[in-house]
Amino acid sequence: MLENSMLYPRTTVSRRAVPLDGMWKFWLDENGTGEKDGFADGIPGKDLIPVPASFQDFYTQKNIREFAGDVWYERDLFVPGEWEGRQVFLRFGAATHRAAVYVNGRKITEHEGGFLPFCADITGAVHYDADNKVVVKVNNELAVTNIPCGETITLPDGRKMNKPYFDFFNYSGLQRSVFLTALPKEYVFDFDLDYEIAGKDAFLHYQVRTTGEHETVLWLYDEEGRQVAASAGKSGTMKVENARLWRVHDAYLYRLVIRILDGDALIDEYGQEIGIRTVEVKGTSILLNGEPVYLKGFGKHEDSSIVGRGFNIGVMKRDFELMKWIGANSFRTAHYPYSEEIYQMADREGFLVIDEVAAVGLFESLMNFMEASSGKKTAFFKKETTPILLKAHKKAIEEMITRDKNHPCVIAWSLLNEPETTDEAAVPYFKEVFDLAHELDVQKRPRTFAMIMNSLPDTCKCYPFSDIIALNRYYGWYVSGGYEISQAEVLFRKEMDAWKALDLNKPFLFTEYGADTLGTEHKLPSVMWSQEYQEEYLKMTHDVFDSYDFIKGEQIWNFADFQTTEGILRVNGNKKGVFTRDRQPKDAAYLLRRRWKGLLEGFKG
Numbered sequence: 001m002l003e004n005s006m007l008y009p010r011t012t013v014s015r016r017a018v019p020l021d022g023m024w025k026f027w028l029d030e031n032g033t034g035e036k037d038g039f040a041d042g043i044p045g046k047d048l049i050p051v052p053a054s055f056q057d058f059y060t061q062k063n064i065r066e067f068a069g070d071v072w073y074e075r076d077l078f079v080p081g082e083w084e085g086r087q088v089f090l091r092f093g094a095a096t097h098r099a100a101v102y103v104n105g106r107k108i109t110e111h112e113g114g115f116l117p118f119c120a121d122i123t124g125a126v127h128y129d130a131d132n133k134v135v136v137k138v139n140n141e142l143a144v145t146n147i148p149c150g151e152t153i154t155l156p157d158g159r160k161m162n163k164p165y166f167d168f169f170n171y172s173g174l175q176r177s178v179f180l181t182a183l184p185k186e187y188v189f190d191f192d193l194d195y196e197i198a199g200k201d202a203f204l205h206y207q208v209r210t211t212g213e214h215e216t217v218l219w220l221y222d223e224e225g226r227q228v229a230a231s232a233g234k235s236g237t238m239k240v241e242n243a244r245l246w247r248v249h250d251a252y253l254y255r256l257v258i259r260i261l262d263g264d265a266l267i268d269e270y271g272q273e274i275g276i277r278t279v280e281v282k283g284t285s286i287l288l289n290g291e292p293v294y295l296k297g298f299g300k301h302e303d304s305s306i307v308g309r310g311f312n313i314g315v316m317k318r319d320f321e322l323m324k325w326i327g328a329n330s331f332r333t334a335h336y337p338y339s340e341e342i343y344q345m346a347d348r349e350g351f352l353v354i355d356e357v358a359a360v361g362l363f364e365s366l367m368n369f370m371e372a373s374s375g376k377k378t379a380f381f382k383k384e385t386t387p388i389l390l391k392a393h394k395k396a397i398e399e400m401i402t403r404d405k406n407h408p409c410v411i412a413w414s415l416l417n418e419p420e421t422t423d424e425a426a427v428p429y430f431k432e433v434f435d436l437a438h439e440l441d442v443q444k445r446p447r448t449f450a451m452i453m454n455s456l457p458d459t460c461k462c463y464p465f466s467d468i469i470a471l472n473r474y475y476g477w478y479v480s481g482g483y484e485i486s487q488a489e490v491l492f493r494k495e496m497d498a499w500k501a502l503d504l505n506k507p508f509l510f511t512e513y514g515a516d517t518l519g520t521e522h523k524l525p526s527v528m529w530s531q532e533y534q535e536e537y538l539k540m541t542h543d544v545f546d547s548y549d550f551i552k553g554e555q556i557w558n559f560a561d562f563q564t565t566e567g568i569l570r571v572n573g574n575k576k577g578v579f580t581r582d583r584q585p586k587d588a589a590y591l592l593r594r595r596w597k598g599l600l601e602g603f604k605g
């Protein structure tokens with residue numbers, strides 16, 4: 001059970017939420033002595049850095065960009081006197097990958113895991129009507145005991161260096177908004193919603209958790225602000241007559257308001273936009289409101305110039321406009337839960353989201369996507385430290401589901417990306433994470449994991465756990481690329497025929513396929529890396545998709561070019577984007593647009 005509420009901070013009649021975004025003091029702890037040198041009381045220097053943002057791409061020194069270790073943030077915090085007697089929290093959207101929070105020199109809390117929110121209860125540590133000092137130590141070292149997995153090595157000159165087991169730059173820092181919040185002592189902590197559609201009406205089953213015993217009441221308002229249902233009690237059902245359903249690109253949002261009352265007096269109020277919809281897997285179909293849907297879209301990243309993985313509201317807006325333009329209806333939050341504002345936007349815009357926890361790099365290799373294609377086998381889950389990893393992984397699943405479960409956009413949970421699945425040791429590990437997701441989600445949304453190239457019908461021990469079989473496949477890129485593309489197609493079809501022969505009666509989804517393409521390169525006839533080849537590759541791949549009825553979606557890798565660690569396989573980043581990193585279309589974007597605009601929502605339904 002989580003210690004702190006994961007609800008998004010909002011100001012209401014009973015609550016206050018003050019964003020602390022802006023310039024914070026910043027210090028890179030190159031000697032790793034911050035703790036001993038008393039940084040908890042205040043950090044050295046005068047350097048300022050924006051929050052939210054990754055710290056890496058602001059500076060001109062490579063040792064800052066590549067830094068592995070502790071970085072420290074500091075700012076003053078004025079806490080209004082009227083807040084005395086309330087519960088006062090600092091609420092971090094995320095701190096990558098772990099953090100310790102100090103207020104006025106006192107350690108308040110620690111948090112492990114870089115992509116989910118946490119609160120520091122500072123009620124007893126602050127001076128009211130006065131300035132206070134907040135210091136946050138953020139550490140970005142990678143290990144096999146935490147997600148995402150990697151290692152931290154020490155170079156001969158004594159500097160530490162991160163070695164990710166994954167293919168995106170290890171951006172870190174305070175990458176999401178920080179809020180100062182004040183809540184009443186008794187407050188709405190969490191709630192769960194589940195829907196049932198009955199003809200024109202809908203039933204909304206709910207459960208509310210509060211921190212006290214007073215009466216809880218719920219109101220539901222439509223988009224015009226008219227009250228359409230109400231109920232009392234911490235659990236129950238509301239009937240919504242003539243319910244407007246939440247649909248793809250036609251997202252009707254009701255507003256749920258939860259109040260805690262003491263007689264006529266209001267103790268707490270929390271409101272959130274919700275969408276009435278059901279999600280289900282039946283046979284080989286993915287059903288939204290009982291109707292089949294074919295997923296078209298992307299694996300994405302939170303990644304942009306200068307701010308790195310920092311939440312960027314402008315980039316978010318542009319991304320949604322491009323996704324609408326191209327005819328996409330969905331995306332996967334590869335390879336970590338995204339900023340909460342992105343799910344709010346997906347709710348509003350009617351996009352279907354596969355929400356992925358940061359369990360990436362669970363494969364013994366620095367370039368797992370390459371080595372897996374070569375058929376190399378390892379037993380990642382046999383390590384002595386696996387139980388520690390599992391614990392961190394389960395905690396992240398709990399935090400993700402608690403945070404995101406009430407977003408109508410979230411239609412499935414992706415519990416791992418490209419783990420090692422060919423050794424039996426993976427099976428008990430998978431069982432734990434898949435069971436946990438099922439137990440935590442009252443909506444029992446489909447669960448999946450993205451399967452690496454060597455997780456094949458005859459080698460993968462874990463696909464039976466998935467409700468949707470999600471494949472990451474690169475036939476024509478990592479396998480038989482270029483002039484050999486006809487060979488790639490033969491191998492691809494051979495694999496798909498083998499899946500077909502298993503007759504799993506489950507939907508298949510391509511969570512990755514793609515070819516690195518330089519936005520600057522044209523070549524007739526094509527060569528790999530040219531825009532012409534990206535189109536050739538896509539035509540072949542789509543032909544294969546269209547040959548199998550059980551394939552119920554395609555999410556190309558990647559929406560946009562993104563930063564990775566430097567290396568011989570990456571030209572200043574991964575270039576599989578359909579859009580460049582500054583969000584302009586490559587030629588393939590027009591091909592995809594023609595295809596996706598032409599496919600019916602219920603294609604192959």
Ligand code: GCB
Pocket residue numbers: 166167168335369417418472512557574576
């Ligand atoms: C994968 C990984 C993704 C990589 C991609 C690639 O299989 O899941 O993180 O970026 O391949 O481009 O190689």
